[in-house]
Amino acid sequence: MNSGERQYILDLKNLNISFGDRHVVRNASLRLERGEVFALVGESGSGKTLLGRSLLGLLPPAATSAAERLVLDGDDLSKAPQSRWRSVRGSKVGLIFQEPMVSLNPSLPIGTQLAEAMQLHTKLSLPEIREMACELLEKVRVPDPAAALHRFPHQFSGGLRQRIMLASVLLPRPKLLIADEPTTALDVIVQKQVLDVMVALTRELGTTVLLITHDLGLVAKYADRVAVMRHGEILESGNVDTILTAPKHEYTRNLLASVSRVFEGPHSKSNAPALLQLSNVRVSYSSTGSSFLGSRTAPIEALKGISLEIKKGETLAIVGESGSGKSSLGRAVLGLNRISSGTIRFDDLLLGPETRRGTRALGGQAQMIFQDPYSSLNPRMRALQAVCEGLLQDRSLSSAARTERGMTALQEVGLAGYESRYPHQLSGGQRQRLCIARALIVRPKLLIADEPIAALDATIQSQILDLLSDLKRAHEFTCIFISHDLAAVRRIADRVAVLCRGELVECDSTEALFENPRHDYTKQLLKARPLLLREENGDYRLV
């Protein structure tokens, strides 16, 4: 072994993975230096997760893989049998999964789970392992580590669980840590805490990290080097700074352009009349599961007195973490949730807590785009049928006229030629286009988009945002854009309202809010999510 090989913890050359004749990873080569944070970026389906799994010998049984060279810490594992991988996993390579809710065993106390790998790979006694576990839990900032060892996973929050997971993976001191979208399932502020801890701790221990992610903002903030993957191929790799400032491949440029928004400046119409006025709106949910043996729990207040005004033609973004009440707000405006007190004035319609069929009273003037394009379309309706649904209420239209308007609507969102497809024959982005067409066909005055891009890949997100702005210009509707994605908000919104635990903490024009946030929570929210911004000279700046 010469010194050149020694500096690489992982040397992977020409890895191929295929399912039958479908090649999911093609000639992938990677070299990871000791102690670095290496990011592997790509959209869903790019093969990045499979590549990560192959470094643990954990590919699904249907997959076949072959690598010219797979040297991990000096051991050639390219032809290693499963028994050999078993000794590598845990002790040399650790893996953190995306979903902290399911990656810890709910029926075992975390101390037992932490000790498991140590008992397998070392001959240490239980008290020794216990001491090491405590020490590590303290390092990942779990409060009261000694007591925490006896608790069960459900007693910890998602962020803490992911940090405990991190401690359990790092306990046997692996040389390489594979973090596969470790924080995607977490809220932005928690996300930052987990990643900060992870990067600080691995640097301290000298562990190399392979960070698999789709988020270029995270890459810019945490990684030393990066490789960009698409369709199973590694397009380019290098230092993060080099790739971000001078991307060679066009795809990388697209990816960068789609996450880093050029600030367009406010386009609000400050003198327009108000379309929607909320005053002191409260929404509470009582537990509806009332079997005669179960006890009713106290109602949960989702919105605690919100007053807000939205002007005709503007785009108002509502931001906040999950559970902040942003979706409840949208559904209350549409009459899908009943409000418990306060009033909502929509144009010249007044809706209060006693209004029973608020949705019908609105008569289709307010429409919604939902987060999950999989459950917002009826799986048994073809695209044209789905788009035309809103027109069925208007009995004066002939079926030919309906079809014609449906076709125009499909064309408008770029789905011409897809009219006889079923939802499962469409991609996520296409489904969301279909939902947009369906909502806009009745020419609503208000469109509420509830996390419309959260379930989509970065480049598709960008296309959907563009489509929304184009359509808004063409049809002049008012838009409420509910999102936790500050980059998207910054790009599309005129004004931003920040919700925290059911209360409106700040509401200001987009520019003012981003440049000069006043409330602590807003500041925290803005800091938590690393944002790439393109400056006028073409450089990228991390905000």
Place this chain on the structure above:
Amino acid sequence: MPHTFRLYGWVLLAAAAVLLLALAPSYDPLAVDLSAQLRPPSLQHWFGTDQYGRDLFSRVLAAGPLSFAVCGFATLVALFVGGSLGAVAGYRGGWIDTLISAIVDSLTALPALLLALLIMAVLGLSATGVAVAVGLASAPSVARVLRSSVFSVREKEFVSAARLFGTSETTIFLRHVAPNCVTPIAVVAATLAAQALLIESALSFLGLGAPPPAATWGGLLADSRQFIMTAPWLGLFPGITLSACVLAINFIGDGLRERFDPGLQT
């Protein structure tokens, strides 16, 4: 494609069955022939004869249509009664759901056969009575399945989207909810049909089926008991036929599940 292979296999099997029937010597299932009592299976009498010299093969065949009619009708009754209860409970929710679920759950606690016996006692002895009893006894399981699938579809966002257009609740149910519940119901229906066939046979075994001399599989099995040592074929052949039919209906259920479950649900 394994599916098409399997399909050809079934077609061949059905063709063979038809051919066999055409070749089989035909007898009147009710014709008594005291000169040919308790004959073992032979070329003239494929399944042998019973204590009155009636041809068992013809009797087993003759019992088929009645059993299947009862089982089909019972399944329809179960789908209608259980289906409406489940749909109302799942779609309306609230106190109606609590009430219906309480009734349905307590009925599920009783074995279906016991329930059917109880209903038979009220309805009296007739083929229609059997069908209604078996149907009502199986209705709770349909209600449960439909309730839960209506409940999950009702919460889907395309239902909210339809509501935003001002669509009426009845239209929403018929256009969006019901079509998406067909799959689980089809699967349950197949399972129920097999179960209904068994319950129907059990009832006629107990003497609560179609009255003699009409042949039923359960009745044939009951009659065979006294000759089990001397003429075992009397119990064997109706038993095999009944098992084969129940198995076949279960296969149809499995097929429906395989065909519909993965593709359209995602």
